[in-house]
Amino acid sequence: MSEVHTGESLLFLTDEQLRQGIEAVFFAYRGFTSAPDQILEGMAYGRAHHRAIHFIARAPGMNVNRLLAILGVTKQSLNRVLRTLIEDGLVESRVGRADKRERHLYLTEEGAALEGRLSEAQRAWMRAAYRKAGPDAVTGFRQVLEAMMDPELRRLYAGLREG
Amino acid sequence: MSEVHTGESLLFLTDEQLRQGIEAVFFAYRGFTSAPDQILEGMAYGRAHHRAIHFIARAPGMNVNRLLAILGVTKQSLNRVLRTLIEDGLVESRVGRADKRERHLYLTEEGAALEGRLSEAQRAWMRAAYRKAGPDAVTGFRQVLEAMMDPELRRLYAGLREG
DNA sequence: ACATTACGTCAGCCTTGTTGACATTCCAAG
DNA sequence: CTTGGAATGTCAACAAGGCTGACGTAATGT
Numbered sequence: 001m002s003e004v005h006t007g008e009s010l011l012f013l014t015d016e017q018l019r020q021g022i023e024a025v026f027f028a029y030r031g032f033t034s035a036p037d038q039i040l041e042g043m044a045y046g047r048a049h050h051r052a053i054h055f056i057a058r059a060p061g062m063n064v065n066r067l068l069a070i071l072g073v074t075k076q077s078l079n080r081v082l083r084t085l086i087e088d089g090l091v092e093s094r095v096g097r098a099d100k101r102e103r104h105l106y107l108t109e110e111g112a113a114l115e116g117r118l119s120e121a122q123r124a125w126m127r128a129a130y131r132k133a134g135p136d137a138v139t140g141f142r143q144v145l146e147a148m149m150d151p152e153l154r155r156l157y158a159g160l161r162e163g
Numbered sequence: 164m165s166e167v168h169t170g171e172s173l174l175f176l177t178d179e180q181l182r183q184g185i186e187a188v189f190f191a192y193r194g195f196t197s198a199p200d201q202i203l204e205g206m207a208y209g210r211a212h213h214r215a216i217h218f219i220a221r222a223p224g225m226n227v228n229r230l231l232a233i234l235g236v237t238k239q240s241l242n243r244v245l246r247t248l249i250e251d252g253l254v255e256s257r258v259g260r261a262d263k264r265e266r267h268l269y270l271t272e273e274g275a276a277l278e279g280r281l282s283e284a285q286r287a288w289m290r291a292a293y294r295k296a297g298p299d300a301v302t303g304f305r306q307v308l309e310a311m312m313d314p315e316l317r318r319l320y321a322g323l324r325e326g
Numbered sequence: 327a328c329a330t331t332a333c334g335t336c337a338g339c340c341t342t343g344t345t346g347a348c349a350t351t352c353c354a355a356g
Numbered sequence: 357c358t359t360g361g362a363a364t365g366t367c368a369a370c371a372a373g374g375c376t377g378a379c380g381t382a383a384t385g386t
Contacts, residue, residue: 013290013293013301015286018286018289018290018293019221019282019286020305021289021293021301021304021305021308022195022282022285022286022289023221023320024305024308024309024312025191025192025195025308026214027308027312027313027316027317027320028188028308028311028312029188029192030235030313030316031311031312031313031316032185032188032311034313046340046341046342047341047342048341048342048343051189058182063364064364064365065363065364065365072193073342073343073344074343074344074345075364075365075366076343076344076345076346076365076366076367076368077342077343077344079365079366079367080341080342081341081342083366096364099351099352099363099364100350100351100352100364101350101351101352101363101364101365102351102363102364102365103364103365119182119185122185123178123181123182123185126181126184126185127176127181128310129307129310129311130176130181130184130307130310132310133303133306133307133309133310134306136299136303137302137303137304137306137307137310138176138184138303138307139300139303140296140299140300140301140302140303140304140306140307141184141300141303141304141306141307141308142183142184142187143296143297143300143303143304144292144293144296144300144301144303144304145184145187145188145190145191145304146187146296147291147292147293147295147296147300148190148191148194148195148292149187149190149191149194150190150193150194150197153190153193153194154190157186157190209372209373210372210373211372211373211374226332226333227332227333227334228331228332228333236373236374236375237374237375237376238332238333238334239334239335239336239374239375239376240373240374240375242333242334242335243372243373244373246334246335259332262331262332262383262384263382263383263384264331264332264333264381264382264383264384265332265333265383266332266333266334
């Protein structure tokens with residue numbers, strides 16, 4: 001990996017080095033999801049519910065279409081997840097004021113409580129990984145991840161910050 | 164993010180920064196799987212088949228138990244995938260010489276051909292992301308990923324290199 | 327001889343993705 | 357103002373790929 005280390009060098013990467021990167025992503029993703037998975041197991045929810053809750057918490061009042069685009073699933077698939085969350089009183093769906101076709105999504109108090117548990121667990125896990133790797137590594141990590149994101153998705157993601 | 168940038172500083176990370184990291188992983192993983200997924204769609208295979216093929220290519224002659232541990236699924240789940248691959252002539256299962264209970268797995272010529280297509284597509288994608296991010300970022304990326312891996316899995320993964 | 331290990335298989339379940347069909351609402355063209 | 361099309365969201369049915377449990381068979385180890 002010495003070629004990768006030296007700052008000014010060209011990026012000379014063997015297939016073997018690339019393969020190692022690929023496998024590292026695969027294995028790391030398992031760790032990434034394990035903390036929330038453990039909280040959810042036993043409850044009637046899975047990863048799909050976690051994802052929905054996460055992004056509703058992040059941008060309260062988001063409509064279904066927006067959430068659909070972010071999650072990258074079909075509306076039917078999301079709807080099933082959303083329905084159980086609404087039935088269980090974790091998510092509230094309000095009919096849009098301007099456009100009554102739209103449903104705007106909010107976490108209830110109970111939903112926010114679960115979201116808090118999930119995201120705190122995942123943050124703690126992430127913090128631990130960051131600490132092990134060190135500050136410089138974290139910067140590089142974020143840069144590569146940004147480069148890995150689909151450009152259109154990055155647009156959408158940036159749009160989230162404004163609302 | 165200035166705290167993260169400065170090399171010697173403590174790792175001071177706000178919840179917001181951690182959340183961004185979490186979301187980046189989520190979004191990046193989508194891109195990561197999309198190239199192989201596109202090749203596989205239309206064929207009768209999915210991600211599960213890709214994973215099996217990948218690791219059989221990486222360590223030919225691996226027995227089923229070992230593959231099971233690496234993939235982290237049940238034997239029933241793996242078996243379904245493996246059965247179709249064997250039936251279709253992409254994977255060969257040879258009875259172990261030393262221990263005849265074991266089955267050792269190999270790619271056939273056809274299997275290797277598919278593996279080549281899949282991994283080349285994924286490597287190309289990975290290479291592009293690395294290039295965008297630059298050499299220093301790649302080093303950091305790898306360090307964080309290693310830190311994200313489950314310790315036991317890392318042991319297993321290291322063991323792969325020897326055989 | 328007997329328990330254990332490695333592997334395969336059948337059956338059945340759950341989550342989470344898919345498509346297809348449909349109701350409601352909005353908007354713009356006639 | 358009406359009406360047809362587009363957008364939004366819901367219901368139904370199906371497929372992939374996880375899971376558990378139970379069982380069979382062959383080979384190995386004690």
